[in-house]
Amino acid sequence: MTITAKNANEQLALDFFAALSTGDLDNLRPFLDEDSVWEPMVKDIPGAGVYKGNQIIDDFLGPVRGMFAPGDPKVHPQTIFSDGDFVAVESYSDGKLQDGRTYHNRYSWVFRMNGNKIGYLHEYMDSHYVATLFGL
Secondary structure, three states: OOOOOOOHHHHHHHHHHHHHOOOOHHHHHHHOOOOOEEEEOOOOOOOOOOEEOOHHHHHHHHHHHOOEOOOOOEEEEEEEEEEOOEEEEEEEEEEEEOOOOEEEEEEEEEEEEEOOEEEEEEEEEOHHHHHHHOOO
């Protein structure tokens, strides 16, 4: 299913997911600034915490993506809607882990855009699936 943006904020979110799915984390830097915040809304699994500015890529995404085969996982937006600066997206992600196991998880994302940057991003996922997959 192809999702089409209805406004600039929705397009920013879709462009962000396209950049994230390349596997080259430097492609994400133009979407962020020193005030950007990414918070996975989980506890006690890899990546839990609040990340700001360059921490998002260096301390969070780099290590988390390091658990996956190069270029994985891919993000597949399924639904998008927005109100002003807020954008919500439902998606799934799939790919391979470094050990060859398959990854397939469902996500919801809530963005608050700040101009042409991401102000904050709340990431919701099936944390039980992740905990089980990694034996936590």
